[in-house]
Amino acid sequence: MRAKRNIGIVAQFMHVIAWLLVSVVSVASNTTQSNSAKPSVNLGEEDLEITSLGEIRMVAGRRGIFRTYKSSDGTTGSIVFGQFRSLRDATRQTEEWLKLAKTITSQEKKKDQRGQLIGLRVVGIEQNVESKKEGFLIVVRNGLNCYLIQSVSLPIATQIENITQGE
Numbered sequence: 001m002r003a004k005r006n007i008g009i010v011a012q013f014m015h016v017i018a019w020l021l022v023s024v025v026s027v028a029s030n031t032t033q034s035n036s037a038k039p040s041v042n043l044g045e046e047d048l049e050i051t052s053l054g055e056i057r058m059v060a061g062r063r064g065i066f067r068t069y070k071s072s073d074g075t076t077g078s079i080v081f082g083q084f085r086s087l088r089d090a091t092r093q094t095e096e097w098l099k100l101a102k103t104i105t106s107q108e109k110k111k112d113q114r115g116q117l118i119g120l121r122v123v124g125i126e127q128n129v130e131s132k133k134e135g136f137l138i139v140v141r142n143g144l145n146c147y148l149i150q151s152v153s154l155p156i157a158t159q160i161e162n163i164t165q166g167e
Contacts, residue, residue, distance in 0.1 A: 046071045048159060058082045059093040069160055077151030077160050084144045094141045097148045100126045101137060110142075118143055126150070 048069040058064040064082030071077075084090040098104075101124030110119030120141045127134050136157045138149040147164060151157040 046073075046156070046159065048077075048156070048163070051076070056080060059096055060084065060089040062089065062093075069156070071153075071156055075151065075153045075156050077149065077153065077156040079150075079160050079164060080148040081164070082146050084146065087144065090141055090144045090146050093146050094120060094139055097137070097139045097146075098122060098124070100124075100148075101139075102127050102134070123154075 048071055051068045051070045053065065053067045056064050056066050058080075062082055062084055064080055066078060066080045068076060068078045082090075082093060084093065101122070103125040104122055105125060106121075106123045108119075108121040109117055112118045120139070122139045124137050124139070125134055126137050133152065135150060135152040136154045138147070138157050138161055140147040140149075140161065147161070149157045149160050149164075151160065
């Protein structure tokens with residue numbers, strides 16, 4: 001029982017550290033941007049403005065990138081992306097992100113002809129440790145590429161996922 005509680009505490013601590021790191025890099029990124037117009041993305045849905053972007057350290061010491069978006073109504077969302085050298089590292093990163101989910105609402109698996117898992121898409125509900133509000137997360141692994149998308153709005157999270165797939 002104690003081990004489970006410690007794992008939960010560690011997962012919450014990792015989540016807080018990740019968001020603090022994102023916040024620090026985000027603030028630094030915003031202070032170095034010029035006054036030029038910030039890019040926005042529209043795929044026939046809500047306009048999303050990129051509010052910050054930067055690098056983040058991930059599992060196995062890999063560097064990943066992150067972007068945060070803001071819609072016209074103020075709703076925010078973010079994505080963290082990483083490309084890994086091995087399937088083991090990509091799987092470990094995916095498993096770490098899945099620990100953030102309080103509830104899994106859907107899961108899709110893609111397998112190759114030999115039955116090997118080559119892709120995964122999980123949608124879940126998470127609870128923000130700081131604000132105590134629920135939000136949505138989408139965890140995707142396509143081969144060695146992994147994504148974590150988070151937002152309080154599932155449509156915004158899905159739109160960020162669609163933007164990423166279009167790149």
